Amino acid sequence: MNRNDPLLKELNILYVEDEEQTREYFVNFLKSKVKNIFVASNGKEGLGLFKTNDIDIVLTDIRMPIMNGINMAEEIKKINKNTPIVVITAFGDSDFLMDAINIGIDKYIMKPVYFDKLIDTIFGIAENLNYKKEIEYKNNKLNEKIAEIGNITKSMGEGLLVVDNNYKIIYINNMVTQISKYSTDELLNQDLNILCDNYSNILYKIENVFKTKELTKIEKEYIVSKTGKQIPISLSISPLKSDTEDKIVIIFQDITDALLKQNRIKELLLQEKYLKSILQTVTNVNQAIIESTNLEDLLKRSCKKLEDHEYYKLVFITLQDTNGYVNYTKTMLINQDMQNEFLNELTFHPSIESIEKNSIVIFDDFNKKECSKMLLDSIEENNLRFAITLPLKKDTQSPPVGSITIFTVRLDGFENEEIKILQELCINLGFAIHAYKQKEMLEKIESEKIKNYEETILVFVDMIEQRDTYTAGHSHRVSLYSELIARELGFSEEQIIKLKQAAILHDIGKIQTPDSVLLKPGSLSDLEYTLIKQHALIGYEMLSKMDVYKDLAEIMKYHHERFDGKGYPLGLKGDEIPPISRILIVADAFDAMTTNRIYKPRKTVESALEEIAKNRCTQFHPEVVDATLKALKNIEIDTKVSQVPVSMLEKERLAYFYKDQLTDLYNKSYLEITLKDLDKTKASCYAIYLKNFTKYNIENGWEGGNTVLKEFSKYLLREYQNSFVFRIHGDDFIIIDENRDLMLNETNMKQESILKDLYVDIHVVKKDLKSVNKVLDLENSLE
DSSP states (O other): OOTTOHHHHTOEEEEEOSOHHHHHHHHHHHTTTSSEEEEESSHHHHHHHHHHSOOSEEEEESOOSSSOHHHHHHHHHHHOTTSOEEEEEOGGGHHHHHHHHHHTOOEEEESSOOHHHHHHHHHHHHHHHHHHHHHHHHHHHGGGGHHHHHHHHHHTTOEEEEEOTTOBEEEEOHHHHHHHOOOHHHHTTSBGGGTBTTHHHHHHHHHHHHHHOOOEEEEEEEEEOTTSOEEEEEEEEEEEEOSSOEEEEEEEEEOHHHHHHHHHHHHHHHHHHHHHHHHHHHHHHHHHHHHOOSHHHHHHHHHHHHHTSSSEEEEEEEEEETTEEEEEEOOSSSOGGGHHHHHHHOOOHHHHHHHHHTOOEEESOGGGTTOOHHHHHHHHHTTOOEEEEEEEOSSTTSOOSEEEEEEEOOTTOOOHHHHHHHHHHHHHHHHHHHHHHHHHHHHHHHHHHHHHHHHHHHHHHHHHHHHOTTTTTHHHHHHHHHHHHHHHHTOOHHHHHHHHHHHHHTTGGGGGSOHHHHTOOSOOOHHHHHHHHTHHHHHHHHHHTSGGGHHHHHHHTTTTOOTTSOOSSSOOOGGGSOHHHHHHHHHHHHHHHTSBOSSSOOOOHHHHHHHHHHTBTTTBOHHHHHHHHHHSTTOOOOTTOBSSOOSHHHHHHHHGGGBOTTTOOBOHHHHHHHHHHOOTTTOEEEEEEEETHHHHHHHHHHHHHHHHHHHHHHHHHHHTTTSEEEEEETTEEEEEESSSOOOOOHHHHHHHSGGGGSSOEEEEEEEOOTTOOSHHHHHHHHO
């Protein structure tokens, strides 16, 4: 085609484009080829130019600011519906195309636009415009121009026929015979109804044209071919005046292809709209996957989001577990109170088949799918048409972790593209399910691991309590006191739980403290004190190695610190000590004060609280002291709580520290302890002295003297095994019986013991214990 055709040179073109570079590009190309080109950057400007200028063709983009191309075109069509409008469109403008079709846009050019295509389109329209001008001219020339019109319409692929005022066909061109399959002879002089499917409508239009002398257009009508086929056409009806009578010229075009294209566009637009809704639903499900907190939450959220789609009316997920298959849903079709029953009774073979065969199952004959009654009832009541079951997998190669079943009310079932989208969703959902199952398994392993840790720790705690009478119950009492103080201070429930756990474990480090230090009831030496102080850091090191105990380790680490900085292990002071640890410090001290110790009797609650108040701002944090005075003022202390041995086993264990190394008899220190708790109204006491023993030692040496002492001690233990036997000095002994008078006899003791053949004699003195409270009192009474 000659791009500089004179036909183009006669055109006034309105070009509307908001993008400056594109606009300049096409203006530079067109301005040399057409008569005038009027340029606008938006629909509003374009409409103004159209109103003030004689425009032949409008070229417009769609998406523009202020007024878009479609709205502008609609206004132009209102002004002059015959003005050709060419829309330049992109794939993303599909949501405007239906409007464009309804308005009656003449041509569409898809982006990117090539110059050849643009010129061809403009030229085609120019030809059509020129043709219409010629038709108008030729109508003025009446009958002599009919043949010329026929040739023109033939060249444009349009049918042309002329009818007289009796509606007889008096002229046709070749396109009429091609379209109708009738021959010329079969049509000439026949009534128009031979072709018209809707004759009365055509007749009405023709009558109107005869009256008004104005051209009339019909966008869509049908003619009937010789074979009976209905052929869609668009037509124009024009008056044609002759010398003798008026005639009507009918020009029509077969629009079969155009309608097919329009219908296809509509189908594609509807399909695109539907698939967009599916994509939005899938997006919502993916968001639910992200927001879910656990497996069950994930499954129910996903079902609910899918059912929010207008066509998906029932969705459930089937997972395989050790007991078979488990179903999940959040459907609104089943009463919420009945959902558990619905899921328990749910039998649906395709959901299992999809898992076992790793395949997609689509069906509509539900009666053959082994459905439970509740499911069949829901299908019937809600007019469910089709169902699809897809396997849920963490990736394309993995076996299914379950399946998802979706019921739809859509008459056309599931689109191929829709299935592909759902398959992608199933991978995301399957991956999330797999991840949650992995998490559950890891949590179970971690829980078992923690349980093992706890059991181990509790064994250690039990071992300490078994070793130390005082420690037994001490940790639990400290836990109770800590809780009461923490509540008074307003600590959170979570903090209180941690504090109580830390209190139970606060002395765990004593597992490494030697018995000789841990069980020693009396005062500790500097070395022993250094050893026992290590238990706080030892306990911290033990617990901090396990993640589950790290917080507790931090709390108990500081339970021997002091407010004035004189505590251990770090010497923290004031607010350097963590708030929760400050409570443990006071609770630990309060229990120590109110527990009966071998070397120190217990304090009353009142005196213990007075002692705590006295040490406010020195040993204890003032805020915690104030809370303690309120929280523990009415606490009741079990007076049985004591470090003093009660059973023979406890006495023997503690006596380990109070045995004479040579004779294995109790020593003077243990006599001091015994005198404190002795019922002196029932007990009897005898002092035994070995006379001349110093002389025997000198003559026979220390080894000989030690042999005599050991053998004599064995005799005493054997004869008085239910009594307490003490060696308080080198050759002085004390025997105490808690319940009876031993009635000791010097002669019998000498004759029955190793002293029988020695010049060492025995002197026995019975002592009244009523006025004896300590060893010194007893020693003074023996002098």
